[in-house]
Amino acid sequence: MTYSIRIADIPTNERPRERLLTLGAKSLATAELLAILLGTGQGKGKLSAVGLGHYILQELSQHRRDPLDVLREINPQELMAIEGIGPAKATTILAAIELGKRAFQVRPMERIVIENPDTAAAALSHDLMWQTQERFAVVFLDVKNRLIGTKIITIGTATETLVHPRDIFRETLKQGATRLIVAHNHPSGSLDPSSEDLDLTEQLLEGANYLGIPLLDHLILGEGDYQSLRQTTDLWNKYPHFQ
Template sequence: MTLIPTISTFSPVTSAPITPDPQAIDAPDGSADLKISHPAIRDFPSGERPRERLQSYGAGHLSNSELLAILLRTGLEGENVLVMASRLLAEFGGLSGLSRITFDEMCDFRGISSAKACQILAGIELGRRVASLTPEDRVTITSPSDFATLFRAEMSSLDREHLRFATLSTRNQVLGIEDLYSGSVNAALIRPAEVFATAVRRNAPQIAIVHNHPSGDPTPSNEDVAITKTLVEAGKLLDIEVVDHLVIGQGKYVSMREKKLGFS
């Protein structure tokens, strides 16, 4: 007897018939596009979430998508806020294109409510105004008191140690402020390359460092002196002066340069 081969309608890998994905969405042309579900931001490791990354490394270390995701706050079902932010940037041609669209155009984008549109456009406008500041508009640091005024109101009430620094122009005008570390600030954590990278990028000839003591007592510790000495020496190699290191306590502060602690 001759066997006649037959063509199977089953998958060559399994014995089950191939069926469409129940999550598929019919496209206008009759084809089906698979719906891709992205993990929620809350399911990311803490070190990969935009807000936590900003707190740990400063806003300057975040991508455009991460910064935009923080403004958007939430995504859509099956599409986390980072994916939405990337889609928004791609749709309008990056930050440059995003800065030119209107409120109505923003609201027409899938997933963008009027509240989200307001948040994004407000953030863009703030950035535009900062960029348009003239040198005369910038804060100028002429003394430890000026430096303390810039940070004391916020940092004296923090319940954890934060290390920040300001990049300064040759005229002691503040070019920017970076939040470098939070938690326990010690010499082992401080990497001079991270501190000075922003100064190099901004072509800043000077920086001023500040951190707080949650205990309320601004007396510098031996660890604070060691940190200061390390950064001062690293700055000399890069020709970037560390003009001061301020320790802020409850209503009080100590200028380590005035006390000659870590400064030779």
């Protein structure tokens, strides 16, 4: 085994952690993934973390076994029998293996379908309905109108909040959403849209039209009720493909 070079001596862009951050975990070899978990090296020949990762795989592959298959069911004593692996390194590796198993086995949560303004308002009621300051939120949806998530974009004063369309669309793209609903609250309880509300909605519709990301509605919430601007204004009539 010749992997005795220190990780610190490897060019920055070739180190396992840096490569994972820039290229993603899938780009790393198994020994490099182990090296990140190990943190440090040593063992026979004072190996680097990457070298120790290779050594572990070599030891586990004896008798023509697949080392990853062995790792799946290995116990602490078997790991610590490998030179250079003590309790700290062994427990880190075993915890990572168990976390991977649980993540693989769990079923994805069934996403709520936002079929109408009622379900959208319900998804936002905790964040917007009874707040004493204006908040502006976005509901992120996939192509089948299933809820990806919600996010408060800005928090304002008791009477106004400032938000820019670029912030909304930047977050929408970041979340991987293909449709969105925007909403804000009126702490006064009045659900009537202001001229600023209408202007912002039109700007958002224009941006959504340009980006090809349908804006399905703009809701105003307050004191247990809501209003849908899509249902009460003619703004969406200018964008028939959003119908």
